[in-house]
Amino acid sequence: MNTVVKLANLETKMFFRDRLSVFWTFLFPVVMIWLFGSMFSGDMAGPFTFAEVFIPSWIGVNIVTTSFFTLGTVLAGYRETGVLRRYQSTPLQPWKILAAHTMQGTVIFIISALLLMIFGMVMYDLQPPMYIGSTLLALFISILAFFPFALFVTSLAKNTQSAAAISSLFLNLMLFLSGATFPLEMMPTILQYVAKVLPLYYVIQLLRGTWNEAPISEFGFEVGILLAIAVVSIVLASRYFKWSDK
Amino acid sequence: MEVLGLNPEKQLRELNRRIGVQFQATSIQKKMKVKEALDLFSSFYKGKTQKDQLIDMLGLGEKLNVHFEDLSGGWKQRVTLALATLHQPELLFLDEPSMGLDPHARREMWGMIRTLRDNGSTIVVTTHYMEEAEKLCDRVAMIYSGELKALNNPDALLDDVATHYIGFESERMSYEYLLTLSDVVRVEKDEADFKVFSEDLQHTAYQIFTYCHEENIELKNFKFDRGSLDDLFVQYLEKEKTG
Numbered sequence: 261m262n263t264v265v266k267l268a269n270l271e272t273k274m275f276f277r278d279r280l281s282v283f284w285t286f287l288f289p290v291v292m293i294w295l296f297g298s299m300f301s302g303d304m305a306g307p308f309t310f311a312e313v314f315i316p317s318w319i320g321v322n323i324v325t326t327s328f329f330t331l332g333t334v335l336a337g338y339r340e341t342g343v344l345r346r347y348q349s350t351p352l353q354p355w356k357i358l359a360a361h362t363m364q365g366t367v368i369f370i371i372s373a374l375l376l377m378i379f380g381m382v383m384y385d386l387q388p389p390m391y392i393g394s395t396l397l398a399l400f401i402s403i404l405a406f407f408p409f410a411l412f413v414t415s416l417a418k419n420t421q422s423a424a425a426i427s428s429l430f431l432n433l434m435l436f437l438s439g440a441t442f443p444l445e446m447m448p449t450i451l452q453y454v455a456k457v458l459p460l461y462y463v464i465q466l467l468r469g470t471w472n473e474a475p476i477s478e479f480g481f482e483v484g485i486l487l488a489i490a491v492v493s494i495v496l497a498s499r500y501f502k503w504s505d506k
Numbered sequence: 507m508e509v510l511g512l513n514p515e516k517q518l519r520e521l522n523r524r525i526g527v528q529f530q531a532t533s534i535q536k537k538m539k540v541k542e543a544l545d546l547f548s549s550f551y552k553g554k555t556q557k558d559q560l561i562d563m564l565g566l567g568e569k570l571n572v573h574f575e576d577l578s579g580g581w582k583q584r585v586t587l588a589l590a591t592l593h594q595p596e597l598l599f600l601d602e603p604s605m606g607l608d609p610h611a612r613r614e615m616w617g618m619i620r621t622l623r624d625n626g627s628t629i630v631v632t633t634h635y636m637e638e639a640e641k642l643c644d645r646v647a648m649i650y651s652g653e654l655k656a657l658n659n660p661d662a663l664l665d666d667v668a669t670h671y672i673g674f675e676s677e678r679m680s681y682e683y684l685l686t687l688s689d690v691v692r693v694e695k696d697e698a699d700f701k702v703f704s705e706d707l708q709h710t711a712y713q714i715f716t717y718c719h720e721e722n723i724e725l726k727n728f729k730f731d732r733g734s735l736d737d738l739f740v741q742y743l744e745k746e747k748t749g
Contacts, residue, residue, distance in 0.1 A: 349527035
């Protein structure tokens with residue numbers, strides 16, 4: 261266990277040494293919220309304020325960014341440059357590497373979520389989640405669904421560039437079509453159906469719901485879908501995980 | 507197949523505790539500091555590692571706080587060599603350890619490899635530099651197109667085959683004539699420089715001298731010499747071609 265913590269700690273440190281990833285993970289969502297805030301905040305349709313709708317959504321988006329970029333693309337890079345292969349010639353067990361990276365991803369996600377929440381509270385009078393236990397559980401389930409999903413999808417890539425390309429595709433698709441950034445009601449019916457195929461849609465429903473309306477027990481359908489995604493992607497990720505691209 | 511008495515398929519983890527590998531083109535995380543890498547890899551092995559001795563031996567002290575991506579090729583090789591040897595492996599595999607090193611750094615690398623050998627590790631080095639194999643290795647295996655062509659200590663390898671040659675310079679010497687001599691295996695000609703590989707150097711020398719005396723051909727820098735593993739490798743290649 262010592263090694264897992266040590267590796268997770270190191271990976272977290274190295275994440276902060278890369279200014280670009282720090283910007284995209286921590287500052288970009290805040291900047292986006294601020295931009296959208298200056299566009300939408302006055303005229304929100306429905307009973308909720310701008311922050312109540314969009315802060316939980318961007319926290320959901322950050323699960324996607326963390327799983328695809330902090331975890332998936334980085335590990336694809338490690339596969340390409342032989343970092344994983346070097347581990348393979350030591351007694352370090354494979355699960356410890358994945359555990360360490362999952363731990364690092366979770367830490368980074370938590371920091372980004374707190375940052376968004378604090379920004380919302382300071383700028384837009386956002387209230388903390390109404391059912392905090394439910395929100396935390398929702399986050400946990402979402403991570404469980406997305407981390408292995410991203411690990412699987414990026415492990416199909418041949419190298420870092422294609423892993424980054426796949427990740428950007430998924431991120432952008434979900435950004436615009438899951439209701440995270442643009443209200444789905446604004447979109448044509450067909451796109452509303454597409455949204456419901458994307459896993460982020462359910463994450464966002466769950467986060468917005470437990471933040472503003474009801475405990476997680478009211479969202480059995482969303483929880484079920486995410487758990488199913490979690491099971492399938494854990495199986496796929498462990499079945500197809502490769503240590504080197506040769 | 508067994509390595510150190512272990513089955514590599516079934517007992518890989520146990521085996522990994524006892525071997526060290528330095529891959530040719532792999533790196534560690536770009537933003538990892540040298541000391542962090544040493545520390546992390548030390549934690550993979552039970553018991554105390556020879557981290558501090560290695561830092562001394564490889565002179566890594568001044569680079570401990572440098573990120574891996576900021577190191578030059580030679581320093582990167584040293585760091586990965588250190589990572590492969592932290593746990594004093596019984597068996598150490600080095601894949602082209604001196605690739606991309608300047609001549610000075612290469613000699614230093616050889617010195618380190620010798621020290622590791624003297625400390626009791628068995629070291630398997632793959633290399634394209636025959637000179638490296640000749641100077642560094644106690645035993646050399648020549649592998650060509652997947653087949654083991656020769657295996658012995660370098661001296662014996664060189665003695666075994668006709669890598670002994672006569673070298674001289676001559677403007678008018680006939681290449682074709684040299685090939686007709688009975689003991690001659692191979693003749694290399696580079697402008698006026700000749701290398702005559704022969705099974706019986708003395709006899710061939712006698713024939714050459716007689717011929718040159720009769721034909722009034724001038725010879726310069728005449729010497730007996732011994733080829734290198736390089737020559738030996740080329741010889742195997744040519745045998746292959748001629749069947």
